[in-house]
Amino acid sequence: MSSFLLVDAILDQLAEQGYAIVDGLLSDTLLQNLHDDLHEQGLRPARIGQDRLRMAEVRGDKIDWLDGNTPPQQEFLGLTQSWQEAFNRSFYLGLNAAEFHYAYYPEGGGYQKHWDNFQGTNARVLTFITYLNRFWQPGDGGELVIYTEDDSAVRALVAPTWGTSVLFFSDRFPHQVMPAVKPRASVTGWFRRNDPLVF
Numbered sequence: 640m641s642s643f644l645l646v647d648a649i650l651d652q653l654a655e656q657g658y659a660i661v662d663g664l665l666s667d668t669l670l671q672n673l674h675d676d677l678h679e680q681g682l683r684p685a686r687i688g689q690d691r692l693r694m695a696e697v698r699g700d701k702i703d704w705l706d707g708n709t710p711p712q713q714e715f716l717g718l719t720q721s722w723q724e725a726f727n728r729s730f731y732l733g734l735n736a737a738e739f740h741y742a743y744y745p746e747g748g749g750y751q752k753h754w755d756n757f758q759g760t761n762a763r764v765l766t767f768i769t770y771l772n773r774f775w776q777p778g779d780g781g782e783l784v785i786y787t788e789d790d791s792a793v794r795a796l797v798a799p800t801w802g803t804s805v806l807f808f809s810d811r812f813p814h815q816v817m818p819a820v821k822p823r824a825s826v827t828g829w830f831r832r833n834d835p836l837v838f
């Protein structure tokens with residue numbers, strides 16, 4: 640499927656179920672270049688919440704924010720701009736910013752169940768993840784578990800395989816990363832609505 644049709648598929652799935660799972664949104668070349676770029680960056684242990692505590696038992700990944708300082712980051716961020724416009728056109732979301740980071744979970748790393756907004760904020764509107772694990776097999780763990788909005792059951796289970804992309808409305812779905820048997824890499828980020836009146 641062409642990437643234009645995939646964006647349409649994402650819009651349809653988001654409208655119908657609040658989340659979308661697609662394969663092939665990014666070209667194989669871009670996936671490879673992002674993968675190589677991730678491994679060249681000096682990733683740092685991720686921090687939790689506004690107090691920026693580091694708690695490896697809650698969240699085991701290392702991250703590096705994309706600032707567009709390499710060609711694959713520039714290409715990726717350009718694509719996210721066009722998607723942001725499509726999301727705004729379809730859903731009137733008023734998205735006006737986006738942020739993305741590489742994430743790398745070492746062997747055994749996971750991320751306990753959480754929502755993606757810090758308490759008392761709702762700037763993160765849409766969560767986006769693309770996985771960069773070429774040889775992921777059943778049994779390697781690291782699945783993304785998306786729970787129902789009332790947090791009563793599992794809604795979807797996503798294996799973090801090469802080129803799989805996931806989007807969901809950040810405020811609606813609690814989710815979790817199961818411990819990975821092998822190191823697990825991704826690009827993760829958020830389309831945001833930053834309130835211009837709040838400083």
Ligand SMILES: O=C(O)CCC(=O)C(=O)O
Pocket residue numbers: 742750755768782783814815816825827
């Ligand atoms: O990598 C994933 O599948 C999800 C990551 C996540 O939930 C997060 O970074 O907030």
Ligand SMILES: [Fe+2]
Pocket residue numbers: 753754755814
């Ligand atoms: Fe999350």
